[in-house]
């Protein structure tokens with residue numbers, strides 16, 4: 337019955353656990369992809385779109401997408417490279433979460449100070465391909481043997497895990513974040529259209545998380561200075577207030593910059609500065 341109900345649906349792979357899982361569920365909800373996952377089944381159909389979700393380990397998603405077993409997927413850029421699928425998948429969107437770096441780490445107090453010192457030494461990693469390529473430049477022998485290690489190659493976000501193990505980073509192999517990828521295998525026009533819709537919706541959810549709307553009143557004479565502080569994505573929306581020579585301005589600002597922007601706006605004479613979160617947007 338399940339096989340029948342998957343017929344013709346766009347298959348969309350989502351990490352079934354781990355660091356990317358929760359964020360992906362938030363994205364799906366923001367993009368209004370509705371589904372029920374009874375008994376945590378690994379495949380379920382969307383209730384309101386011609387999509388089926390396939391829950392897979394993040395590391396398996398690039399090869400499922402690359403081989404065309406699923407059409408679309410979210411996973412880490414690191415695992416796309418590690419599974420050597422770059423040529424078989426197309427990156428639709430960078431998603432702005434799951435940011436971390438694959439780093440070469442060695443004991444903080446040990447004799448190894450640089451990557452060159454690791455030549456001929458033992459390095460442990462689950463990223464055999466990426467670490468292998470990286471160390472080829474240093475010394476063929478250094479490529480990832482198992483056993484007691486002089487160094488490791490692992491992902492670092494906050495650095496807590498690394499420091500707890502008494503390690504520090506001496507180089508970065510790659511920086512990574514979560515990405516939306518699609519299969520390079522030809523799709524039906526219906527699937528192509530659906531992929532575009534999903535990509536646009538997800539892009540909207542991400543932009544809504546990144547931006548706030550800032551609204552303020554300002555005397556006409558001070559507007560040029562205020563516009564320099566926050567020019568908006570395209571341009572500020574300006575309306576006339578009922579008070580002569582006063583303007584009401586509304587503008588999108590990156591969330592991480594908003595506190596500074598408010599300080600600067602106040603300095604050039606902006607008043608009644610209000611900030612609103614966005615639920616969703618289309619940019």
Ligand SMILES: Nc1ncnc2c1ncn2[C@@H]1O[C@H](COP(=O)(O)OP(=O)(O)OP(=O)(O)O)[C@@H](O)[C@H]1O
Pocket residue numbers: 353354355356393394395411412413414415433434435436491492493494512513514
């Ligand atoms: N600390 C982290 N911060 C941000 N993103 C991370 C972090 N660790 C991993 N990631 C991203 O999430 C992806 C999946 O890693 P995660 O460790 O969550 O997988 P997992 O499915 O639990 O696998 P495993 O069982 O091998 O640990 C990584 O490839 C990377 O892109």
Ligand SMILES: O=P(O)(O)OC[C@H]1O[C@H](OP(=O)(O)OP(=O)(O)O)[C@H](O)[C@@H]1O
Pocket residue numbers: 354355490491492493494495496497498
């Ligand atoms: O720099 P930090 O913020 O400490 O994050 C880095 C850790 O996160 C990941 O593992 P995770 O905790 O997801 O568990 P895992 O070992 O099961 O992959 C990664 O493999 C590191 O061990």
